Amino acid sequence: MNKHFRVAGRLALKLEELGVSVPAVLRRAGLPHDLFQQTRILVSTDGLFALWRAIGEATNDPAIGLKLGTEDRMERFHPSGIAALSTENFGAAVRHMARYKQLTVPEEMLSTIEDGEWSIRFRWLMAVDAEPPVLIEYCFAWLKTIAHRGTGQVITPLRIELMQPRDHVKLLERHFSCPVITGASQNTIVFREQDAHSPFVTRNSELLEMLAPQFDEELKLASQQNSFTELVRGAIQQRLTGNRPTIENIARDLHMSTRTLQRRLQETGSSFQRVLEEARHQMARYYLGNSVLELNEAAYLLGYEDANSFVRAFRSWEGMPPGQWRETRRGNMVQ
Known part of the structure; x- marks a missing residue:
């Protein structure tokens, strides 16, 4: 898994067009003053979050994330965006973008269909702090841009669900033309199931055929370069949803025997228990x-039998109980 995000240089251009001082943003974020002059602009998850928090703080415009995520000029689209627009429908475009993220960044784009609703959310795999609100609004606005450009029509979500409160809910509702709910368990944009099948007038199978082999080859290469412990850790985290995964579960997920899994972890100087x-x-x-989750809910999601077991484990990791750690983090974010 790639541990860095590549920031598009044209972000600086659009910030300037919107009247946001790029030097001020970089100072606030604690990032190099020449970041956007670099050939490859790479930042960690912490750096990415700092950048987007600084963008929100450097302007009084509550719609800044929406404006940055809305684009009508095709020449400013990233190649992956152009490739997404070349697919047959909105659902295929989302699958393509999710695959590209899997290839290039420590982020997942997750979509589920249930009871006639199509939910899409973003998950930053190496995040410690909650994702900046401006970044979430940018991501959702970009999805709206892809849907509009691809279909040539306005695709209206059923609703937006946000974890953190917003002072500009009405503005968001006007932009997305749907209800916006705050205090939710996760940040999600919800469409109708049939919206995934909305055909794209921008479909270009010839262009997609040219781009797809390159993406597939890069994905294959990236997969080979992943360390084995990271692969195992990722498989464990996929199963950390209320149950403690066993080594047998993970070996089966990775299509190998338990003995092979143990041996390969030993060769890296690790063990299944350590990676878990x-x-x-x-x-x-x-x-x-994430301030929405209670401690006992976090304990459940991590596969602990009770909250006390989770507290003991967390104290051994951080030297303090989880409640105190959370309050410390909140205090640091306020300062």
Whole structure:
């Protein structure tokens, strides 16, 4: 898994067009002053979040994320966006973008269909703090841009669900033409199931055929370069949804025997129990950065039998109980 995000240089151009000082943003974010002059603009998850928090803080415009995520000029689209528009429908475009993220960044684009609703959300795999509101609004606005450009029509979501409160809910509702709910368990944009089948007038099978082999080859190469422990950790985190995964579960998911899994972990100087604890630790920091989750809910999601077991484990990782750690993080974010 790639541990860095590549920031598009044209982000600086659009910020300037919107009257946002790029130097001020970079100073606030604690990023290099020449970041956008670099050939490859790479930042960690912390750096990405700092950048988007700084964008929100550097302007009084509550719609800044929406404006940055709305684009009508095709020449400014990233190649992956152009490839997404070349697919047959909105659902295929989302699948393509999700695959590209899997290839290039420590982020997932997750979509589910249930009871006639199509839900899409973003998950930053190496995040500790909650994702900046401006970033979430940008991501959802970009999805709306792809849907509009691809179909040539206005695709209206059923609703937007946001974890954090907003002072500009009415503005968001006007932009997306749907209800916006805050205090939700996750940040999600919800469409109708049939919206996934909305055909794209921009479909270009010839262009997609030219681009797809390159993306597939890069994905194959990236997969080969992943360390084995990261692969195991990712498989564990996929199963950390209320149950403690066993080594047999993970071996089966990775299509190998339990003995082979143990041997390959030993060759890296690790063990299944160590990787399991690393996965739990990483996810615990992510969950506790989400103020919506109670401690017992986080304990459940991480596969602990009770909250006390979770508290003991967390104290061994961080040197303090989870409640105190959460309050410390909140205090740091306020300062």
